[in-house]
Amino acid sequence: MNITELESIFASEQKRILTEWQTFLKFPSISADPLYNSNCRDCAEWLASHLQGIGFESELLETSTKPVVFAERKGSPDKPTVLFYGHYDVQPIDPENAWETPPFAPTLRNGRLYARGAEDNKGQVFYTLKALETLIQNDGLDAPVKVIIEGEEEYGSAALTEHLDAWADRLKADILMVHDTGTVRAGNPTIVMGLRGIVHLTVELEGPDHDLHSGVHGGLAPNPAQGMGELLSGLFNADGSVAVSGFYDGVRAPTERELTLASETPFDAEAYKHLVGTSPDGGKENTPPAERVGFLPSLDINGVHSGYGGAGMKTIIPSKAITKLSARLVPDQDPAGVLESITGHIYRNVPKGMRLTISDQGVGGPGFRLFPESPLVRKAQAALEDLNAGSVAYLWEGASIPIVTGLAATSGAEPLLVGFGHEEDRIHAPNESFSIEQFKSGYLYAALMLQSL
C-alpha cells in the first residue's frame, strides 16, 4: 500500500481507532505506586486481548510485579524478524490539581487527546498496533513480528530486565523497533541516534527526631533543610558543571560526523523559551545546548521536601529533609561507577549533627549511540521521507529508555528509535496530550517501515 491508500484507510477508521485509544488511556496504570497494581494488570489484560483481536498470538508473561504483554505473529522466513517494544505504564499524575481535565478521562480538545500516557507511551504504542492491524487486514505484513509491552518502564523496567536472560529465545529478533521518542520540530520526522543512560537515588537527612519550635531551638538545633541546601549546592560548580569527583569519568566525545549531523538541526533558543517558559540556561556554562543534552551527562534534582509548605507560616525546624536525584549518562560512562561517585560525594559531606540515609539507588542502564551509516537507519530515513517532503533529522536525545540497551543485547536486534512526540505533549507533566495529527504520522510511518522490510 502506498501512503495515499494508508491515509484513506486511517480516515475511514479514525473514529473507531480514537475510541479504542481512549479505552487504553482510561486505565490508571501508574507503575511507581503499588496502589495501582491491579489497574496495571487490567491494562495488560486488555492489551493482550486487543493484540489477539488484530491477529497475534498473545500472552501475559508473569513477573514478581507487573505482567509483561508478549505477542507474536509468524511471517516469511526470508524477512527479518521485528521486535516491537513499548510500555503500558505511565508516570504519576501529581500535582493532580494542575490537570484541566482528569488524567484518566481522555478528552479531545482542538485536535489533541489529553490524558496521562496520551503520548508516553500509550499513544505511540497504539498507532503501531493500528498500523500492524491495517497491514494484516490488507495482506501487507510479511515480516515476522514480535511485540513486547511492559508495565514498569517509568519505574526502571526491573522486572523485564531480570527476565531478559530467561526470555532470550522468545525475544530473538533482527530489528528492535521502539516508538518512544519525539521529533526535533512538530512535523519534522526524526531518527534518534542516541539515548542517555540513567541512575537515580533518594537522599534523606535527619536532624532532630521531631519538628522543633524555631524559637526555642533556632541557633541551637541543626536544621536538615539548611543541611540539604548545603549538600545540593555542593553537588555543582559555579559554572553549572557537576562538582562530584569522578562524575565525568569515561565520557565519550562526539565524532566530527555526529557533530555535523547534530548541527543540521540548529538549537532554537527562542522556540525553547516559548515552549518551556525559560531560557536553556541550565547545565554547564559556555557549552552549546545540543551538546549539553545530547553528548554530556547531567545531574538533576527531581524533588526536595522538608518541613512546612502549607498556607501561612509554621515556625519550625524540620526534623528531616528528603531529596530525589537522578543523573543522565552518555556512552562509556559506567553507571554503577557514577552512582558510587555521587553517593561517595554525599557521604563525605554530611552536615554536622545529621544522619544520612541513601536509598532507592538504581541503575537504569548506560547511554548508547547508533552508527549513522547503518542500512536500517537508511531504510527508516526513506520511509520518513516518503511520509514527509521535508528532510529527516538525526537527534542525539537526552532521555533514557534503559531497557532498550538490554533488549538490544538480549535479542541480538539492531535498535531503531523513531517517534512522533513533541515538547508540547508535556509528557511526565500535568495535561499530557498527543495530537491526532501526530498519531496519524506515527501510524503511516510504522506501516510504511514494516512494509518495506
Place this chain on the structure above:
Amino acid sequence: MNITELESIFASEQKRILTEWQTFLKFPSISADPLYNSNCRDCAEWLASHLQGIGFESELLETSTKPVVFAERKGSPDKPTVLFYGHYDVQPIDPENAWETPPFAPTLRNGRLYARGAEDNKGQVFYTLKALETLIQNDGLDAPVKVIIEGEEEYGSAALTEHLDAWADRLKADILMVHDTGTVRAGNPTIVMGLRGIVHLTVELEGPDHDLHSGVHGGLAPNPAQGMGELLSGLFNADGSVAVSGFYDGVRAPTERELTLASETPFDAEAYKHLVGTSPDGGKENTPPAERVGFLPSLDINGVHSGYGGAGMKTIIPSKAITKLSARLVPDQDPAGVLESITGHIYRNVPKGMRLTISDQGVGGPGFRLFPESPLVRKAQAALEDLNAGSVAYLWEGASIPIVTGLAATSGAEPLLVGFGHEEDRIHAPNESFSIEQFKSGYLYAALMLQSL
C-alpha cells in the same frame, strides 16, 4: 490560702477540671488556615461563656478575622491591676499521620494529656482560669483582673496588634501576666527574662512553566530545586553564622549580670540530645548554646518544597521551588531592617533563568529583656520558691511572643512571663502533650502569685 489548701482543692476538683480542659482542647482552633475560622469562633464563644461562669464579665471583641475574648473582674482599688494574656488558637497539625491519637481528641496516657494545644497555649491558659476560679470561690482574689485571650498568636497576632490603640483604655493595667513559656528542667520553676522577636517570609523560585522530563531537559533547563539549594546555602557562612549583610546590625550584647544569671543553669548537651534526638550543633560555631539561643538572632528554614517527593522516582526538573523562612531577633535589632536585609540578599542572588517572588513578609515584633532586679520579678520568685523547694531559674528564652511587647507598651504594664512547658511537651509538633503535674504546678503558682499582689 496556703499551698496545702490549694493542693487539696485541686485534688478534689481534678476530675471536673480535666473534663473542662478536654472540652477546650476539642476545638480545632488552627489560626493559620481559614478553613478553621468557624472552629476558632466556637472556641472563643465557649471561653467567654466559661469566664462568665467563674465570675467575670466577658465579651467577644470582634476583629476582621478571629474574635478576641476579653473579660474583667473588678477588685480593690488599692491593688495593682493584672492583665492576663493568652491565646486560644493552635498550630497546624501536619504531619497528621504522625499523631498517635487524633490531635483534637484529647487523650490521657501516663499522666499526660495528648492534644494539639495541650500545652501551647490552652493548657497554660486553662490552669490560670482554674486558679482564678478557686480564688474567687474562696474570696482570695483582691486585685482587679482583666483577661485577654486572642485567636491569632500562632499566625502573627495581626488583629490584636491592629486594635491595641483602639482598646488602650480597656487594656490599662499594672502587671501583664503571660503563661506561655517553659521551665529549664522538668520541675524547676523558671522566670523568662527575655524573648526573641520574629520576622518571616516565603520565597518562591520559578524556572520552567511546567515540570520537565529530566532526560529531555537535563543540562538544558534551569532547575529551581538546584537554584533554591544555592540560595539557601548562600544564606549561611561556613561557620554556621548568617551570611546576610546587615543581619547582625544592632544586636545588644548581654550584660555581665545577665550572663551570670544565665550561667546558673548550665546547658546540658546530653539532656538536649536525649530530648531532641541530636546534638545542639546548629547556629554559629564556637559559641555557647545558651548564648546562641538567648542572646543571638537566628535565621531558620521552616520548610522547602520542590518537585516530586512520593514513592519511587519521578525523573523531572521541577517547575518551581518554595521556601518558608523565619528569623528570631534579639533586642535592638530593627525587625523591618532585618527583613529588608534578608530580602535584599535573596534578590541579589537570584539564580540564572529563574523568577523570584517573595511573599508573606511579616514582622512579628522586636525582642525584649526584663530587668533582673525588678520587685515584680522578686515577688514571682517568692511564689515559685513557695511552690518548690528548689531554686528558681532565670531564662533568656529564644522563642517569641510578639504581642507581649505591644501589650506591655499599650497597657503600661510590666510583663511577667512564667510558664510550665517543657521540651517533652512537643509543642508545634505531632503528639503535643502537657502533664497533669505541669498543669497543677501552673495552677498553684498562678493562685499564689495572684493572692500575693
